[in-house]
Amino acid sequence: MKQEQTFSAISGFAMAFVCFLLLLGGILGIIFLRNPIFILLILLAVICMAGFTVVNPNQSAVLVLFGAYKGTILNNGFFWVNPLFVKKKISLRARNLDSDPLKVNDKIGNPIMIGVVLVWRVKDTYKAAFDVNNYENFVSIQSEAAIRHMAGAYPYDNFEDEKAEITLRSGGNEVSELLEKELTERLAIAGIEVMEARINYLAYASEIAGAMLRRQQATAVVAARFKIVEGAVSMVEMALEELADKDIVDLDEDKKATMVSNLMVVLCSDKDATPVLNTGSLYQ
Known part of the structure; x- marks a missing residue:
């Protein structure tokens, strides 16, 4: 399986100067020499302009040529690449996922409402771009699945299960670490790094x-x-x-x-x- 590769792009300012010279030469050639061949210089300058791209801080650009992955621009700045490259921007910033409270059953079978806050970011742009269809939707769905699995593995409290050493209500850091571990395993396929995951809402369902x-x-x-x-x-x-x-x-x-x-x-x-x-x- 392919991995993320860093692509070294040409400075956009240097190519902007080249495009300016091509455009200027074509216009002057048509005006003073009356030769239609200089139209090709103008067309070449216009085609080259399609290769300019701006990569902002904590952003990346995934480059694809006719279905083949060519690399990722990880540095921020003004660059020029092959005009035929398809450029897909992927943010590397940390993001928050504040899930709505989900109704699930705990280990004993009691219906409870639970919600989490997840802090995540893209670590591998190749996996995020090509190994899953939509990495943002993937994070949302897999987070919900991890919450349901974790809630079903532990009781809400130890009133009915006195032998329970870890409960959702009093587990604290232990529950958070277990949740982070499971989310890391689930989201690794999409190149996602889990920075923090914590329960932010926990209550019994309304009927009980x-x-x-x-x-x-x-x-x-x-x-x-x-x-x-x-x-x-x-x-x-x-x-x-x-x-x-x-x-x-x-x-x-x-x-x-x-x-x-x-x-x-x-x-x-x-x-x-x-x-x-x-x-x-x-x-x-």
Whole structure:
């Protein structure tokens, strides 16, 4: 398979001077010598003018002669090439692909919406021009395919798959590196270099978003309650130990149970406790 070849073009300014001389000689020959043969000089100058091309910074010109690839002009400037060359300009600048959120299924089967930002540029002009039909469309389609494949390989989170070490939501740099690797492999055929790829949108699909939000809220509440109960038990244990060590009051098992019950209600309740004053004994 052919590779990109650098083409050394002639300076356009030198050939512009040559064309000017041909054109001037033809006109003067017709005027002063009255010889029609000088029309050929004018025609030659006009034909040569078709070979001028301007290559801007971070741009290239792929040259083809009768279906044969002749090379690529990678330097920027004003050049002259064979007028019969077909010149195809290809930009070498970095470009962004901000994909629209796609609806896909994660590893567990949950429908999610995911979108990525891809930074890419053309690295091999021969592959971009001849190995694919339209390299820009190729980047768009292969990026979508890579997103779908990656999303199906990992769960959205580890709520349902607790053994998952990498998830789409918390994977961060690891997920980005895996996405870049897959995109690099897919786009190599078109001579495309992947500079960066990151997830810029991630959410559950609308049909399950409400249920998943309630599940996340319930998980957060359970985790918070666990911490509250754990702290309350420690505080009750500390209170009983302090009362016993300092011999402030002698509590039997029933009194301890009542005290523990009251303290747990006060410490674990999500509302302020309303005290009830007992003016009699503890058993009234």
